[in-house]
Amino acid sequence: MKKILLILVIIFSAFSMNAQKFALVDMDYILKNIPSYESANDQLNQLSARWQKEVEAKLIEIQTMYKNYNTELVFLSAEMQNKRIEEIRAAENEANALKRKYFGPEGELFKKREALVKPIQDEIYIAVQELCNSKGYQLILDKKSSSGIIFASPKIDISDEVLQKLGYSVSK
Numbered sequence: 001m002k003k004i005l006l007i008l009v010i011i012f013s014a015f016s017m018n019a020q021k022f023a024l025v026d027m028d029y030i031l032k033n034i035p036s037y038e039s040a041n042d043q044l045n046q047l048s049a050r051w052q053k054e055v056e057a058k059l060i061e062i063q064t065m066y067k068n069y070n071t072e073l074v075f076l077s078a079e080m081q082n083k084r085i086e087e088i089r090a091a092e093n094e095a096n097a098l099k100r101k102y103f104g105p106e107g108e109l110f111k112k113r114e115a116l117v118k119p120i121q122d123e124i125y126i127a128v129q130e131l132c133n134s135k136g137y138q139l140i141l142d143k144k145s146s147s148g149i150i151f152a153s154p155k156i157d158i159s160d161e162v163l164q165k166l167g168y169s170v171s172k
Contacts (some may be wrong), residue, residue, distance in 0.1 A: 003114045021138060021157050022156060023141075023157070024140070024141050025140060025143070025159045026039050026129060027142045028144050030162055033170070034124075034168060040120065047108075047109065050115060051102040054102075055098055058091070069084045127166050130165060138156075
């Protein structure tokens with residue numbers, strides 16, 4: 001928190017020689033007012049839920065394998081015990097690989113989010129940049145992501161202007 005405040009003080013003092021214009025945007029508000037973003041989020045949630053069910057089914061299968069192994073343990077030869085343990089480990093490895101495939105840093109969910117959400121974010125960024133250039137703003141902050149903002153005047157919030165620039169109606 002202190003670092004953020006220090007950075008803001010440095011930025012404000014560096015710009016204080018000239019009259020600088022600042023603005024705020026509320027990215028959460030902007031994104032909630034873009035139907036394609038809400039649609040993309042719904043699609044991602046559905047995919048995530050489907051893939052989560054698939055992973056959970058695999059984990060239940062592994063639990064069943066463990067239970068069967070433990071109940072049949074006294075009847076199994078050492079060779080059969082080792083074979084069952086290997087099967088369980090292979091199933092665990094498969095479940096972990098499935099988790100990574102869907103939810104890992106380079107997984108399917110990440111790729112799908114990039115494909116669906118990044119174009120919307122890029123469009124917003126371009127609109128903010130155009131507003132910045134046309135209105136002469138030197139600094140635009142997202143009021144939700146910066147914990148260094150204690151108070152912000154609604155007069156400098158340009159979220160509605162960003163939405164209008166993107167072609168969306170503003171409802172208040």
